[in-house]
Amino acid sequence: MLKEIYHRSINDPTYQEGILEHSDAIEAYVQKIKMILNTSRGDILAYPNFGVNLGELIFNHDVSGEKIKDEIISNIIQFCPENKFFETKVDVQFKRGLTHDEALVDIFINGTKYLGILVK
Amino acid sequence: MLKIFNTARIRYDELYADALTYLEEKYGQSRQVFSIASPFGQLLAVMLSLGRLIFFYIEDAITELNIYKANRDESKRGLVRLTGHDPSRAHAASGDLKISYNGKEIDMYGNTLIIPNQLKIINNITGLPYVLSLQSNETRMTMIPRSSFITKILQGEYEVQKVTGTGKKLQSFAISVKPNKYMDQQLINIYVNNESWKVYESLWDIPYNAKGCIVKTGITSGIDLFFGNGYNGKIPGIGEEITIEYLLTEGSEGNIRAEETFNFSFDEPGYDLIGNEIELNEILLTTLVSSVSYGSDPEPLQLSVLLAPRTSRNYVLANETNYIYFFEKFNYFSIIDAFVKYDDNDLSNDNEIYIFLVPDVNKRIKTNENYFTVPEAEFTLKSDEKEKIYKLIEQSGQRLTSVVNYIIDPIIRKYAINISIEIFESYSKEYITQKIEDKLSEYFLNLRRRDKIPKSDLIAIIENIEGVDSINLWFVCERNEVSKKQNPNNKTIGLDDFGDIIIAKDELVLIRGNWIDRNDILYEDTLNPNKTGMINIAFKDKQVTYNTEKHQENLTDLK
Numbered sequence: 001m002l003k004e005i006y007h008r009s010i011n012d013p014t015y016q017e018g019i020l021e022h023s024d025a026i027e028a029y030v031q032k033i034k035m036i037l038n039t040s041r042g043d044i045l046a047y048p049n050f051g052v053n054l055g056e057l058i059f060n061h062d063v064s065g066e067k068i069k070d071e072i073i074s075n076i077i078q079f080c081p082e083n084k085f086f087e088t089k090v091d092v093q094f095k096r097g098l099t100h101d102e103a104l105v106d107i108f109i110n111g112t113k114y115l116g117i118l119v120k
Numbered sequence: 121m122l123k124i125f126n127t128a129r130i131r132y133d134e135l136y137a138d139a140l141t142y143l144e145e146k147y148g149q150s151r152q153v154f155s156i157a158s159p160f161g162q163l164l165a166v167m168l169s170l171g172r173l174i175f176f177y178i179e180d181a182i183t184e185l186n187i188y189k190a191n192r193d194e195s196k197r198g199l200v201r202l203t204g205h206d207p208s209r210a211h212a213a214s215g216d217l218k219i220s221y222n223g224k225e226i227d228m229y230g231n232t233l234i235i236p237n238q239l240k241i242i243n244n245i246t247g248l249p250y251v252l253s254l255q256s257n258e259t260r261m262t263m264i265p266r267s268s269f270i271t272k273i274l275q276g277e278y279e280v281q282k283v284t285g286t287g288k289k290l291q292s293f294a295i296s297v298k299p300n301k302y303m304d305q306q307l308i309n310i311y312v313n314n315e316s317w318k319v320y321e322s323l324w325d326i327p328y329n330a331k332g333c334i335v336k337t338g339i340t341s342g343i344d345l346f347f348g349n350g351y352n353g354k355i356p357g358i359g360e361e362i363t364i365e366y367l368l369t370e371g372s373e374g375n376i377r378a379e380e381t382f383n384f385s386f387d388e389p390g391y392d393l394i395g396n397e398i399e400l401n402e403i404l405l406t407t408l409v410s411s412v413s414y415g416s417d418p419e420p421l422q423l424s425v426l427l428a429p430r431t432s433r434n435y436v437l438a439n440e441t442n443y444i445y446f447f448e449k450f451n452y453f454s455i456i457d458a459f460v461k462y463d464d465n466d467l468s469n470d471n472e473i474y475i476f477l478v479p480d481v482n483k484r485i486k487t488n489e490n491y492f493t494v495p496e497a498e499f500t501l502k503s504d505e506k507e508k509i510y511k512l513i514e515q516s517g518q519r520l521t522s523v524v525n526y527i528i529d530p531i532i533r534k535y536a537i538n539i540s541i542e543i544f545e546s547y548s549k550e551y552i553t554q555k556i557e558d559k560l561s562e563y564f565l566n567l568r569r570r571d572k573i574p575k576s577d578l579i580a581i582i583e584n585i586e587g588v589d590s591i592n593l594w595f596v597c598e599r600n601e602v603s604k605k606q607n608p609n610n611k612t613i614g615l616d617d618f619g620d621i622i623i624a625k626d627e628l629v630l631i632r633g634n635w636i637d638r639n640d641i642l643y644e645d646t647l648n649p650n651k652t653g654m655i656n657i658a659f660k661d662k663q664v665t666y667n668t669e670k671h672q673e674n675l676t677d678l679k
Binding site for chain 1: 147148149151152153155156157158159160162165166169170172
């Protein structure tokens with residue numbers, strides 16, 4: 001049975017208090033994707049390619065939504081070996097913000113939306 | 121006991137794999153759980169990476185503590201300093217210059233010209249600065265026809281840096297200089313609140329509360345300056361101004377041979393008696409009285425590493441090794457030897473040390489010269505250079521009063537080289553001759569052996585020249601030819617049974633002509649291929665066949 005550290009943030013709406021360890025495979029997979037999306041490249045010692053520079057990618061004028069999707073998917077394939085057990089889809093949508101563009105990154109696992117990140 | 125790692129598997133990837141295997145077994149997890157994206161996997165990977173860095177730092181620290189294995193120049197310099205060796209800085213080239221009045225009348229008060237000490241002059245050929253080194257703060261010259269004076273000049277220009285005293289014990293200051301400029305070894309003056317402080321060799325040499333300091337060659341560049349602790353040397357007070365005056369030189373670049381063309385111009389003015397500036401270029405002429413010599417670059421780091429273990433901690437010139445070390449530091453000589461004559465059954469010379477010095481011709485050679493064309497005089501020290509060396513030994517204060525030193529003139533032994541050579545027909549004789557001259561010049565300019573010159577060295581060099589098929593070579597010794605002419609049965613002199621040149625202790629071997637062999641053939645001092653000279657090459661053409669080509673290929677593979 002899978003065992004993993006429970007590391008959802010206390011600010012997460014689905015945060016469950018008192019849990020240190022969990023055994024949910026999808027939860028573990030989602031947490032891994034979240035780790036990839038929230039880590040900037042070069043932040044992790046000895047793994048310079050780990051993470052997606054989401055902010056930089058989104059505010060770069062030369063990068064399309066497709067390119068961002070590819071970047072996220074390639075990181076998931078490289079660093080989440082369990083991706084072969086789950087059908088994973090990434091969706092990136094741009095919308096106009098108050099001062100500059102904002103982007104919404106949605107992650108669908110087996111057809112269900114598990115994660116949505118607003119980058120602004 | 122818990123066993124996760126194995127001492128035979130301490131590479132990073134092995135440690136990582138072993139840790140993963142342990143966790144997989146312990147928690148019954150598949151390996152994919154511990155990817156870098158999982159919190160557990162990331163903690164593990166980062167911990168192991170930190171461990172790897174710790175191993176790396178330990179290995180690096182150990183390596184950098186070994187003077188022979190250290191990679192970084194700063195580490196080598198630091199270790200060299202720890203042994204007590206103070207790497208030699210550059211030496212400014214020095215010589216004597218005659219300054220004379222050209223008789224031109226100019227508008228000035230009175231007829232006395234004041235020339236200040238350290239006046240800057242420029243060599244217009246090279247653009248390098250030189251300074252006058254007068255005995256006093258100024259010299260006065262009466263402007264009458266043919267009036268002149270001779271002064272010492274030094275290559276470089278004086279610079280000043282200032283630091284402030286902290287009032288603490290053992291204050292130290294690192295004084296850096298511009299890149300590609302060197303601080304002179306000796307011409308460094310230290311002033312504290314404009315009062316001159318003496319430079320000592322060691323902290324223990326500075327008397328109680330005396331105004332003194334220590335100057336050492338800097339680890340990165342320039343110098344490091346150290347002051348005392350009150351007992352050994354006075355402590356500069358808080359806020360006191362410490363002035364470091366030094367000569368910034370270009371080292372060996374500043375040497376000028378007496379016969380070389382030169383042209384100095386004055387870069388700064390002189391003065392008349394009421395302080396009016398006088399343009400010196402209008403009224404003064406300069407003539408070199410002696411060559412400007414003895415300029416040398418700082419001690420190369422590799423030499424420092426070799427010299428460091430031989431450092432004499434008492435800084436005394438007492439034996440041959442001390443003298444060799446002392447001269448090696450100047451980076452000016454190609455051959456340095458010092459010896460005593462204990463075994464000659466003469467007690468009167470047992471306190472004498474004989475110093476054999478051959479200047480490094482590479483530092484004196486012009487760009488259009490090679491070993492064979494450089495004047496013979498460049499291989500020996502001139503009398504003024506020897507005087508400078510004696511003076512330098514005295515000024516160093518290291519000579520034991522009971523030891524007498526003699527710089528001995530090398531006995532020049534002249535040899536010629538005869539070469540019999542077979543070349544492939546597609547190569548020109550002129551090309552091969554030129555190549556041989558270049559390669560042999562390079563060999564002899566870098567020759568450091570003091571026992572013999574094997575002819576096999578030269579054969580190997582020539583054989584590697586493209587187009588050479590077969591070669592034979594032999595030396596002809598002037599002394600041997602004279603002896604054989606007197607009596608053909610005389611023992612061979614200057615050559616051993618192999619035909620290699622033998623070098624005695626006080627001899628300097630030169631490939632030079634101007635002598636006659638036993639058959640009255642004159643070996644001229646020339647490289648002219650139509651005359652018998654220093655190098656004589658007899659050519660024979662070799663036809664290239666399929667088999668010779670194949671053989672050459674096989675030979676290249678064998679090498």
